[in-house]
Amino acid sequence: MTFSVAVAGASGYAGGELLRLLAGHPDFEIRTVTANSNSGQRLVDVQPHLRSLAHLTLSDTTPESLTGHDVVFLALPHGKSGELTSHLSAETLVVDCGADHRLESEDDWAGFYGGDYYGAWAYGVPELPVIGGKQRANLVDARRIAAPGCNASTVSLSLAPGIRAGVIEPTDLSAVLAVGPSGAGKSLKLPYLAGEILGSANPYAVGGMHRHIPEIQQALRWAGATSPTISFTPVIVPMSRGILATTTARITPGTSPADVRAAWERAYADEPFVHLLPEGHFPRTADVLGANTALIGLAVDEAVGRVVVVTAVDNLAKGTAGAAIQSANIALGLAETTGLSLNGVAP
CATH class of the missing domain: 3.40.50.720 (NAD(P)-binding Rossmann-like Domain)
Incomplete structure (x- = not known):
């Protein structure tokens, strides 16, 4: 049909x-x-x-x-x-x-x-x-x-496995995203002109102002968080399309690095489009250009008790x-x- x-x-x-x-x-x-x-x-x-x-x-x-x-x-x-x-x-x-x-x-x-x-x-x-x-x-x-909102889905996919498995805490979450200006649409706006972004990295909607924040919190509540809180900072960088999200969260007490990684492995093991990379490997936005894939790299920073999740997607795809x-x-x-x-x- x-x-x-x-x-x-x-x-x-x-x-x-x-x-x-x-x-x-x-x-x-x-x-x-x-x-x-x-x-x-x-x-x-x-x-x-x-x-x-x-x-x-x-x-x-x-x-x-x-x-x-x-x-x-x-x-x-x-x-x-x-x-x-x-x-x-x-x-x-x-x-x-x-x-x-x-x-x-x-x-x-x-x-x-x-x-x-x-x-x-x-x-x-x-x-x-x-x-x-x-x-x-x-x-x-x-x-x-x-x-979804492109930033919101990228961050939600980065964090939801840990929330669902109970291996990270749902408060004190942090996400910093390098994003291409195509996410802002095609209309002419001064901050997105080539002369403004080439050779520069420009933060925007800093301090809890970005419209994707409640969408992220909603998704994390669906994953099991009661009152998730997140500091979310997007940064426009000079690439036409793509998102590289670096997201961190506190690991719950008593959780081992192996337990943390296992949560993401279980969540995405059978997914055709969301892939957890091998330990020690991290994605680039160039790796997902034009594809319907989200590539995730994960590390545990034991010194500070946090997981670091790096996710790349093409924001338009x-x-x-x-x-x-x-x-x-x-x-x-x-x-x-x-x-x-x-x-x-x-x-």
Whole structure:
């Protein structure tokens, strides 16, 4: 069976990555692509790397243009997806790559985003350890899915195995991320211009201000933490795409280094896209470029009683579009790996 697909926000970075991956998916047929200011233009003039989709023209992002498809992917700024989703059929699988449906807490939404609250959908990180198993069980037959924030899923995948196994403490968590500016979207903003970031590393949203913090805390509560606290600091670095997250946590008293590593080994031993590297090995962002993989390196700093987890993902692939398609595969009963690559692009 072939599923008809519409992609809203197809002119942006996330929309372009969705289309790149969907173009190679054997069970999806891309029929409609939409945009706002670029409406009326040929897709290939806006996304010139998508040569196989040169026949498509961008239409307006309206409920009418999205209606009638089996699957709708939304790659829109926060606050824009929620305005559309109530108009779409309950039978349509809708996957939101924006923030509108990630948070269960309306207070968290008000505190970090603001504006109308549209409710939480099934969270699209299948590998996430949660009480009772993995998050993928909540995606089976789902018709409304919230793809994750790229920073949030990277940190959550880094910490959740330790939380679930009880080998790390859920407070005094720390995460520092080197991130590419494509995560901020395609609109022109001064901090993300080449002249501002080339040759420089620029921290932002410092001191508990980043919008992905409540999303991380929510995921860690699902993993078993009661009141997780985390210091989260992202740093823009001069690479177009990628995240390298260095996350640390206190080891629970009486836990050995072998016990710590075993928790992550058990969590991800059978996962197709999340891989724990051998002891002493750590990933680079270059290793996951264009792939739907998360690579994790782990070390125990016995001198300070902390575990150090280094995780690399492509923020546009595994961090956004890949997670969205992987989750859609599960919801539709397809093989989870369909249309998604383990292999990155090098050099």
